[in-house]
Amino acid sequence: MPQNEHIELHRKRHGQRLDHHERKRKKESREVHERSHKAKKLIGLKAKLYHKQRHAEKIQMKKTLKMHEQRKTKQKNDDKTPEGAVPAYLLDREGQSRAKVLSNMIKQKRKEKAGKWEVPLPKVRAQGETEVLKVIKTGKRQKKAWKRMVTKVCFVGDGFTRKPPKYERFIRPMGLRFKKAHVTHPELKATFCLPILGVKKNPSSPLYTSLGVITKGTVVEVNVSELGLVTQGGKVIWGKYAQVTNNPENDGCINAVLLV
Amino acid sequence: MALYNFKKIMVVPTAKDFIDITLSKTQRKTPTVVHKHYQIHRIRHFYMRKVKFTQQNYHDRLSQILTDFPKLDDIHPFYADLMNVLYDKDHYKLALGQINIAKNLIDNVAKDYVRLMKYGDSLYRCKQLKRAALGRMCTILKRQKSSLEYLEQVRQHLSRLPSIDPNTRTLLLCGYPNVGKSSFINKVTRADVDVQPYAFTTKSLFVGHMDYRYLRWQVVDTPGILDHPLEERNTIEMQAITALAHLRAAVLYVMDVSEQCGHTLQEQLELFNSIRPLFANKPLIVVANKCDVKKITELSEENQKIFADLTAEGIPVIETSTLTEEGVMQVKTEACDRLLADRVENKMKGKKVHDVLNRLHLAMPAKRDDKERPPFIPEGALIRKRAMEVDAPKRRLERDLEVELGDDYILDLQKYWDLMNEEEKHDRVPEVWEGHNIADYIDPDIMKKLEDLEKEEELKERAGEYDSDDESEDEDMQEIRVLAKQIREKKQLLIVQSKDKDVHGPRMPRTTTKVERKKLEKEMGELGLDMNDKDDSHYAQQARRSRSITKKRKREASAPPTSKTRSQSASRPPRDQSGIRDPKMAKKAKKMMKNSQKDMNRQGKKGEADRHVFDLKPKHLLAGKRKSGTNDYR
Numbered sequence: 001m002p003q004n005e006h007i008e009l010h011r012k013r014h015g016q017r018l019d020h021h022e023r024k025r026k027k028e029s030r031e032v033h034e035r036s037h038k039a040k041k042l043i044g045l046k047a048k049l050y051h052k053q054r055h056a057e058k059i060q061m062k063k064t065l066k067m068h069e070q071r072k073t074k075q076k077n078d079d080k081t082p083e084g085a086v087p088a089y090l091l092d093r094e095g096q097s098r099a100k101v102l103s104n105m106i107k108q109k110r111k112e113k114a115g116k117w118e119v120p121l122p123k124v125r126a127q128g129e130t131e132v133l134k135v136i137k138t139g140k141r142q143k144k145a146w147k148r149m150v151t152k153v154c155f156v157g158d159g160f161t162r163k164p165p166k167y168e169r170f171i172r173p174m175g176l177r178f179k180k181a182h183v184t185h186p187e188l189k190a191t192f193c194l195p196i197l198g199v200k201k202n203p204s205s206p207l208y209t210s211l212g213v214i215t216k217g218t219v220v221e222v223n224v225s226e227l228g229l230v231t232q233g234g235k236v237i238w239g240k241y242a243q244v245t246n247n248p249e250n251d252g253c254i255n256a257v258l259l260v
Numbered sequence: 261m262a263l264y265n266f267k268k269i270m271v272v273p274t275a276k277d278f279i280d281i282t283l284s285k286t287q288r289k290t291p292t293v294v295h296k297h298y299q300i301h302r303i304r305h306f307y308m309r310k311v312k313f314t315q316q317n318y319h320d321r322l323s324q325i326l327t328d329f330p331k332l333d334d335i336h337p338f339y340a341d342l343m344n345v346l347y348d349k350d351h352y353k354l355a356l357g358q359i360n361i362a363k364n365l366i367d368n369v370a371k372d373y374v375r376l377m378k379y380g381d382s383l384y385r386c387k388q389l390k391r392a393a394l395g396r397m398c399t400i401l402k403r404q405k406s407s408l409e410y411l412e413q414v415r416q417h418l419s420r421l422p423s424i425d426p427n428t429r430t431l432l433l434c435g436y437p438n439v440g441k442s443s444f445i446n447k448v449t450r451a452d453v454d455v456q457p458y459a460f461t462t463k464s465l466f467v468g469h470m471d472y473r474y475l476r477w478q479v480v481d482t483p484g485i486l487d488h489p490l491e492e493r494n495t496i497e498m499q500a501i502t503a504l505a506h507l508r509a510a511v512l513y514v515m516d517v518s519e520q521c522g523h524t525l526q527e528q529l530e531l532f533n534s535i536r537p538l539f540a541n542k543p544l545i546v547v548a549n550k551c552d553v554k555k556i557t558e559l560s561e562e563n564q565k566i567f568a569d570l571t572a573e574g575i576p577v578i579e580t581s582t583l584t585e586e587g588v589m590q591v592k593t594e595a596c597d598r599l600l601a602d603r604v605e606n607k608m609k610g611k612k613v614h615d616v617l618n619r620l621h622l623a624m625p626a627k628r629d630d631k632e633r634p635p636f637i638p639e640g641a642l643i644r645k646r647a648m649e650v651d652a653p654k655r656r657l658e659r660d661l662e663v664e665l666g667d668d669y670i671l672d673l674q675k676y677w678d679l680m681n682e683e684e685k686h687d688r689v690p691e692v693w694e695g696h697n698i699a700d701y702i703d704p705d706i707m708k709k710l711e712d713l714e715k716e717e718e719l720k721e722r723a724g725e726y727d728s729d730d731e732s733e734d735e736d737m738q739e740i741r742v743l744a745k746q747i748r749e750k751k752q753l754l755i756v757q758s759k760d761k762d763v764h765g766p767r768m769p770r771t772t773t774k775v776e777r778k779k780l781e782k783e784m785g786e787l788g789l790d791m792n793d794k795d796d797s798h799y800a801q802q803a804r805r806s807r808s809i810t811k812k813r814k815r816e817a818s819a820p821p822t823s824k825t826r827s828q829s830a831s832r833p834p835r836d837q838s839g840i841r842d843p844k845m846a847k848k849a850k851k852m853m854k855n856s857q858k859d860m861n862r863q864g865k866k867g868e869a870d871r872h873v874f875d876l877k878p879k880h881l882l883a884g885k886r887k888s889g890t891n892d893y894r
Contacts, residue, residue, distance in 0.1 A: 001463075009454075173379060
């Protein structure tokens with residue numbers, strides 16, 4: 001026992017109070033009442049936090065109780081056939097899967113050419129111009145109102161240089177320029193932080209597409225070389241489309257879902 | 261600067277608690293009310309403040325953790341090594357590094373979101389940005405859960421380490437387990453170390469303090485070391501090795517002569533030789549313990565040779581027994597002397613000594629003749645010094661008697677009394693006899709004294725000392741006395757009369773009421789003055805003059821004739837008496853009046869029409885936030 005554990009040393013040498021166990025038992029049994037009193041009397045933010053925590057605890061307790069119960073009974077399930085077991089007349093069928101893959105690829109290419117593909121968010125609210133572009137007044141008497149400032153998150157390419165300030169009509173502030181997006185792979189359920197290559201299409205207006213404005217529902221091209229995807233032919237895929245699923249100007253980050 | 265205490269490190273909260281504390285602090289300490297219609301800069305400022313406040317709190321707390329925990333490079337190598345042994349240097353540094361990274365990440369998050377918030381154009385957008393910022397900061401901290409837990413455990417253990425000062429005079433005990441190191445330290449200091457028959461009772465370093473030659477010494481007890489190579493040593497043994505390696509102390513290698521610890525003397529010698537390199541430059545003493553069981557002379561030849569060899573090398577071997585306490589003091593003095601000599605020698609070799617030596621100068625007076633003048637020490641001092649050294653038994657003290665008798669001891673001061681009859685010492689002295697206090701009669705000459713005093717008093721009385729001075733007064737004095745007596749009587753009479761007077765209203769002092777002429781003349785007549793025909797006196801003339809001045813009054817047309825008003829006012833009773841039948845009712849009416857005035861008087865109101873409010877918006881009722889729930893009032 002270390003030198004400065006005085007309490008433990010005293011306990012070791014002299015034992016505990018004569019009524020120690022009695023008191024301990026009573027204190028533990030009182031705890032139940034105190035907890036219920038607290039749960040009834042708390043109000044406000046503390047109550048919300050407490051109830052949330054308590055709810056989580058109760059769920060855990062119920063789960064363990066159920067687990068203990070389930071062990072007692074063993075159910076027999078005749079209907080389900082174990083996976084991997086294939087009836088004899090289907091054993092020869094192998095080639096089909098490959099064919100499907102090939103035809104899928106062809107279908108995909110056709111869709112890309114047409115410009116239509118399946119997206120996770122088919123319908124998105126259109127953003128009006130007053131929402132996306134803010135009027136900036138200039139001039140000696142602050143009367144000229146031909147400049148606009150973008151209020152949403154936007155993407156500008158690597159080699160972007162501003163037009164001379166006197167002539168630029170659309171101002172994209174540096175604070176709202178983003179280069180990376182958090183892209184989720186829908187099947188792997190994993191999220192990666194991938195650099196954006198460009199804005200493919202903004203559903204609200206082609207003007208926004210050309211400006212590079214990113215809002216909810218925008219299709220963006222991202223650099224997926226990190227994922228290490230390879231085509232059938234053996235070529236490395238390094239660009240894929242992803243659709244933005246959140247409002248980047250409210251969250252401060254771009255969350256997107258990869259379009260496979 | 262090194263902390264040899266390590267007790268001032270602040271508690272490291274768990275990740276969950278940390279987040280809860282900071283978020284609730286943000287909610288309490290920043291303004292909570294904001295509306296959609298406020299100006300946008302105000303809304304932005306409101307939310308930016310929250311983000312920055314949270315970031316500030318996290319930053320402060322994490323920085324405090326980083327500065328509180330000692331950096332292994334800054335502290336004394338003894339503590340650095342000890343911490344490495346106990347907590348693993350790499351893990352420790354990694355944990356602190358993670359905390360540092362988390363701090364920087366939180367700062368960056370706050371910076372980014374504050375920058376974004378400058379473009380927020382609506383309350384909803386700013387609010388969402390603030391929510392995202394706080395959420396991100398809390399997630400960063402949630403990932404540090406394991407680091408924080410580890411640091412909290414380190415802190416708890418660190419604060420319980422014994423406070424060993426690596427620079428002061430230290431004695432270090434080492435040896436096999438169960439040889440008697442802890443018993444030794446218990447004997448020499450006040451440290452209460454556990455002593456048990458099983459090995460590795462002492463599992464960490466213990467420190468005790470003792471005094472020698474008016475200096476404070478540390479005695480450090482280590483866990484026992486077994487004899488295997490350094491790589492195979494476990495944590496407990498490594499602590500002992502660390503202490504040996506880094507503390508500049510006198511080493512006391514304890515050996516068990518009786519081999520009761522379970523290891524032969526040969527094995528103990530092997531261990532001694534294997535850790536010999538750690539004893540370099542340190543004064544070394546071999547303590548042969550448990551000599552009450554077996555003395556060195558009782559040992560076999562080869563074992564005796566071991567000790568002889570050690571002595572031959574110059575290492576003193578001292579036989580001790582911690583049970584009977586023989587030799588323990590000897591070991592102590594020997595070790596302390598050697599260590600002191602060593603330290604002084606080292607200091608002399610250093611550079612700092614010269615600063616002091618240059619300033620010291622022992623002046624010896626030049627001899628002027630051949631006469632010897634030795635220092636004078638009085639006889640008593642010499643005797644006492646000799647007595648101290650010899651430790652001669654002094655006279656038996658009460659304390660010794662008390663210790664001897666234990667529970668039977670009774671304090672008996674009467675045995676020291678010096679009486680004529682020695683047998684009467686323990687007699688009980690009575691206090692009261694036949695109704696008289698014996699203490700009053702203690703004086704043996706008391707009756708004689710009383711007679712003398714009475715005689716004196718008689719003489720005095722006869723001489724007339726106590727007679728009053730009646731005849732010595734002359735006529736005037738007596739007259740004055742008579743008059744004074746009359747005056748006193750009259751005064752008392754007047755007082756009684758005035759008390760009996762039934763005054764309606766407050767009692768006015770005498771000077772406010774006018775003295776009537778009749779009354780004045782009557783009183784003066786009673787006293788003996790001639791008061792007839794005093795029309796020409798000054799008071800009568802004055803009265804006539806004043807009446808003539810004040811008599812004029814303007815006659816108004818609307819005023820009723822004076823005869824009528826006078827009669828009405830005479831016939832109309834005053835308001836507090838009208839309608840009241842008897843004094844009981846009058847009393848009640850007066851009481852009601854007083855009651856209704858009480859409240860107004862207490863509030864300092866001038867009257868019932870005074871509605872002035874001194875404090876229209878008292879601060880204690882209106883300041884502060886409203887907690888949950890609704891109120892219609894404030």
